[in-house]
Structures are given as structure tokens and as C-alpha cells.
Amino acid sequence: MRPPIGYKKLAAVGVAAVVGVASTIALTSGSASAAPVFGYSGYAFGTDVQTGLAKSGPQVVSQIACTTDSNRSDHNDLATANVNDQAIARSVTTGTHSFNDKRGNGVTSNATAVDIKIGSLLTLTGAKTTTTAVYQNGQLSYTGSTTFAAVKIGAVSVPSLVKPGPNTKVAVPGLGYIVLNRVGGVKTNTGIYSYAQAVVVHANVKNRYVPQGVDVAVLKTRAEITKPATAMVIGDAYGTKANVDKLVTSGPTSYQSTCQGTEGKTIRNAVAEVSIPKVAYVGAVYTTKNGAMGTEKSAVNFTSHVAGVKVGNLSIGAIESSASAWKTKDGKVGLDSTSSVVSVKVGNKVYIMPNKPNTTLDIPGIAKLTFNQVLRQKRYISVNALVIDVYGLNTKVIVGHSAAGVIG
Incomplete structure (x- = not known):
């Protein structure tokens, strides 16, 4: 085997004309069995x-x-x-x-x-x-x-x-x-x-x-x-992704995922500003992942950070999310997620930020915003800090996605 070469990860910036992207985590094993699994x-x-x-x-x-x-x-x-x-x-x-x-x-x-x-x-x-x-x-x-x-x-x-x-x-x-x-x-x-x-x-x-x-x-x-393990950590994170109906027009930016964790090290993936053609301008984006698989406990954490988004006259401040999952050797499983959006304004009008999950805000003539969109399963959790449904373009932009889970 050749030794690892010096490799600088290539980060995704924007996207156009992406077809058929599979961007969801597939939970194909959620049983309590201790049989080893591969990722x-x-x-x-x-x-x-x-x-x-x-x-x-x-x-x-x-x-x-x-x-x-x-x-x-x-x-x-x-x-x-x-x-x-x-x-x-x-x-x-x-x-x-x-x-x-x-x-x-x-x-x-x-x-x-x-x-x-x-x-x-x-x-x-x-x-x-x-x-x-x-x-x-x-x-x-x-x-x-x-x-x-x-x-x-x-x-x-x-x-x-x-x-x-x-x-x-x-x-x-x-x-x-x-x-x-x-x-x-x-x-x-x-x-x-x-x-x-x-x-x-x-x-x-x-x-x-x-x-x-x-x-x-x-x-x-x-x-x-x-390698086969009794519990595998999974998850992913990205800054933005845009869809028109079922067609992905802008793929996941600063995308990270894992099947094996990071041996406890935090890995950061960053890009400069992103242009989603005819839809939005996005500020700097970075994501992190940190996970470890062990005999006592397996755990993973993903985060997503976006400097801000502009959609026409709509300006949105910093957006962040995180998702964590862990499992101990006695079978206990924990899941957690957070998200935040600093501000939303159109011109001089500033909107009050909601603090409850899955809360929506309608900006007449521009977009519908959904905050802290959470999907929770038995051993998996995902959060979208903000989902922007852009009126007139039939476009959905996901901002600040983090997800984490355990299998085994």
C-alpha cells in the first residue's frame, strides 16, 4: 500500500445542474443485536x-x-x-x-x-x-x-x-x-x-x-x-443545499459525513462565499465533525455554520446547527440537536426570531422560512437550522444541516 499523500480536501462551493444526489442517511440496522456490522x-x-x-x-x-x-x-x-x-x-x-x-x-x-x-x-x-x-x-x-x-x-x-x-x-x-x-x-x-x-x-x-x-x-x-464494530457512528453536515421540486440545483456545500468517526479529532471543512444562481448569495460556510468508536462508548457530533444568506431583499444573519448521538456499552442511546438564526430582516424591517422547533415565518412576496426543522428517530437525529421556500422560483434552500446517529 502506498503511504498517504499530502491531501487537501476539496470543498464544495455552490452547485448547478446536479442530478440524482442521495443526501440522506440510510439507517439499515437499528436492532439491539450485538452482531458486528460494517459501515x-x-x-x-x-x-x-x-x-x-x-x-x-x-x-x-x-x-x-x-x-x-x-x-x-x-x-x-x-x-x-x-x-x-x-x-x-x-x-x-x-x-x-x-x-x-x-x-x-x-x-x-x-x-x-x-x-x-x-x-x-x-x-x-x-x-x-x-x-x-x-x-x-x-x-x-x-x-x-x-x-x-x-x-x-x-x-x-x-x-x-x-x-x-x-x-x-x-x-x-x-x-x-x-x-x-x-x-x-x-x-x-x-x-x-x-x-x-x-x-x-x-x-x-x-x-x-x-x-x-x-x-x-x-x-x-x-x-x-x-472494520466490524458493535456500534457504528454516522452522520453528516453541510452549509446549504437547494432543490427545485425533486431536482437538486445546488448540492451540499462544505459536505462532511462519516462511517468510522474521526478518532476523537475535530475535522473542519470550509469554503468561501457561495452563489446559488438566480436564487441566493451565501456567506462563508464551514462544518465540523468529531466522533469516536470504542468499547465503552461510541459518540459523534456534527456542526454547520453559515455566515449569512441573502435572497433578494431578504437578509438573514449567522446560522448554526449541531447534532450529537452516542451509545454506551450497556445499550443506552442519547440524541441531541441545537440550531440558531441570529436575525431576519427585509430592508429596515426586523423580524422577531422564534424559539420553538418547526416554527414558520411568512415574508410576503419573498419566501416562507421554517426554523429548527428536526427529524428524530430511535437512534438518529437531524436538524435543519433554516429552510427557505422561495416564492416564484419554486425553490427550497436548506441552510445549516447537521445529523448524527448510531448503528449497532
């Missing part, structure tokens, strides 16, 4: 923007949130991924699935594109990337790879890059540089996750296609498997 999690994105203000984030998304189901899968295809109103990847297909067979227990995530193109600066055709995380015979392992049918830098074909080695850095005149076949894996005491990205674009030169200073991962995959 499966994975995703595949067409594109994902890392830095800067951009009208794009995770696109063409396939995702399985933490589940104990070894037959869970998600698939998405026939879409074009755009960044800065430019088509970056065409005819993208993504998929992720869990398995329990002769290979062991694991997750495979993959993504393909007919081509990845940045104007006349870069052309990658027949792109395929995949990663797999496996637990077999008491051992954790992973694989990851990327291949192309053809590679052109400017007008020059580069056959040597068709099967690039891991983390191959290449200069692209007029753009900056790219990293091909970015792969790695991180093993913990409770499991392993692996990642593979076909190409990461670093635009450090001013150009017409990708804003300078913005980094974009194209065909980004992740797979995660836990």
Missing part, C-alpha cells in the same frame, strides 16, 4: 470546486451516505459538468456501490467522461477514474487509478500521460498546472477511506475558462469501509 460510504462527482467564488460545486453526483447495507448503490449519467459557465466535462457518468463478496467487504466509486476540455488549453478524452476500499481477512486495503484514451496539452498530443503515474503534475501554458491521477488512502484504527481524482486543475494564470485562483477536481471519487 459503507462513498461518492463520485463529475466536478468539484475547491477555492474562490464560483457558480459551481459537486456536479453529476452519485453518493451513498453511511449505511450497513452491502448492496447499496447510486448512479448518475449523461450530464455535462460546468465551471464558470464553461463546459468542463461532457457525458459524465458516476457511480458508487457497496459490496460483500469474494473480494471482502468494501465500496467502489467510479466516474467517466467522454472528454474533459478547457478551451484549447487542455483536452483529455476517454477519462476513467475509480477507487476501492476493502476489508478482508482482518486487513484494510485500497486501490485507485485513472486512465485516458488521449491527452493533449494545447495542440500537442502527449501519449505518455494516457496512463499517468500517481499524482503526476503537468504544466499547462495559459492556465497553470494540473495533477493527473491524484490518489491516496488514509487508514485509521476503525477503517479506511481512499480517493482518486482524474485531474485537479490549478488555475493560477488569468484565463477565460476557469477563474484565476480557483482549483477544480474533475472526476472525483471516494470509498470508505469500517
Whole structure:
């Protein structure tokens, strides 16, 4: 196994044209049985923007949130991924699935594109990337790879890059540089996750296609498997997500989830301001997760923090939420959630903030607001600090989502 490489997580900023995202936690085991369970999690994105203000984030998304189901899968295809109103990847297909067979227990995530193109600066055709995380015979392992049918830098074909080695850095005149076949894996005491990205674009030169200073991962995959445990911690958090009817138009920003906790460490995922095209402007967003699985107690906590939101003349102040879950060895389970919204105003009119769960506030002609929207189950709790139903656009924006639970 290769040692983990230096890896800076790519954070989702905004989103347009996402199809078929599966963003809910799947509780497939809630019994009191002490039989060991495995945790499966994975995703595949067409594109994902890392830095800067951009009208794009995770696109063409396939995702399985933490589940104990070894037959869970998600698939998405026939879409074009755009960044800065430019088509970056065409005819993208993504998929992720869990398995329990002769290979062991694991997750495979993959993504393909007919081509990845940045104007006349870069052309990658027949792109395929995949990663797999496996637990077999008491051992954790992973694989990851990327291949192309053809590679052109400017007008020059580069056959040597068709099967690039891991983390191959290449200069692209007029753009900056790219990293091909970015792969790695991180093993913990409770499991392993692996990642593979076909190409990461670093635009450090001013150009017409990708804003300078913005980094974009194209065909980004992740797979995660836990060791068997008597209690598994699960959950997720994100800053914002927008839907028109059942179509996801802006995927989860600063998204984090877990199947294995964080070994008691707090992990933070942050992005700058977010633009949800034609709907809203969102200030800086960050989420945190902290969880541990042990013989005495398993516990997890997720938080979400949003600097503020503007929808037309509607201005909303800082928004926060948190969700926690824990289970002790004697079978006791605890769940908790909090949320807050600092202020709501339209022009000079300031509205009084409600303090009860699932309270609504109607802003005539603009939106209906729902505060502290809580879903509570036997071993799982989720909270949306604020849900904005935008009149006239038939759009629902979820702000400040946190969720946590235990399985086993």
C-alpha cells in the first residue's frame, strides 16, 4: 500500500445542474443485536470546486451516505459538468456501490467522461477514474487509478500521460498546472477511506475558462469501509443545499459525513462565499465533525455554520446547527440537536426570531422560512437550522444541516 499523500480536501462551493444526489442517511440496522456490522460510504462527482467564488460545486453526483447495507448503490449519467459557465466535462457518468463478496467487504466509486476540455488549453478524452476500499481477512486495503484514451496539452498530443503515474503534475501554458491521477488512502484504527481524482486543475494564470485562483477536481471519487464494530457512528453536515421540486440545483456545500468517526479529532471543512444562481448569495460556510468508536462508548457530533444568506431583499444573519448521538456499552442511546438564526430582516424591517422547533415565518412576496426543522428517530437525529421556500422560483434552500446517529 502506498503511504498517504499530502491531501487537501476539496470543498464544495455552490452547485448547478446536479442530478440524482442521495443526501440522506440510510439507517439499515437499528436492532439491539450485538452482531458486528460494517459501515459503507462513498461518492463520485463529475466536478468539484475547491477555492474562490464560483457558480459551481459537486456536479453529476452519485453518493451513498453511511449505511450497513452491502448492496447499496447510486448512479448518475449523461450530464455535462460546468465551471464558470464553461463546459468542463461532457457525458459524465458516476457511480458508487457497496459490496460483500469474494473480494471482502468494501465500496467502489467510479466516474467517466467522454472528454474533459478547457478551451484549447487542455483536452483529455476517454477519462476513467475509480477507487476501492476493502476489508478482508482482518486487513484494510485500497486501490485507485485513472486512465485516458488521449491527452493533449494545447495542440500537442502527449501519449505518455494516457496512463499517468500517481499524482503526476503537468504544466499547462495559459492556465497553470494540473495533477493527473491524484490518489491516496488514509487508514485509521476503525477503517479506511481512499480517493482518486482524474485531474485537479490549478488555475493560477488569468484565463477565460476557469477563474484565476480557483482549483477544480474533475472526476472525483471516494470509498470508505469500517472494520466490524458493535456500534457504528454516522452522520453528516453541510452549509446549504437547494432543490427545485425533486431536482437538486445546488448540492451540499462544505459536505462532511462519516462511517468510522474521526478518532476523537475535530475535522473542519470550509469554503468561501457561495452563489446559488438566480436564487441566493451565501456567506462563508464551514462544518465540523468529531466522533469516536470504542468499547465503552461510541459518540459523534456534527456542526454547520453559515455566515449569512441573502435572497433578494431578504437578509438573514449567522446560522448554526449541531447534532450529537452516542451509545454506551450497556445499550443506552442519547440524541441531541441545537440550531440558531441570529436575525431576519427585509430592508429596515426586523423580524422577531422564534424559539420553538418547526416554527414558520411568512415574508410576503419573498419566501416562507421554517426554523429548527428536526427529524428524530430511535437512534438518529437531524436538524435543519433554516429552510427557505422561495416564492416564484419554486425553490427550497436548506441552510445549516447537521445529523448524527448510531448503528449497532
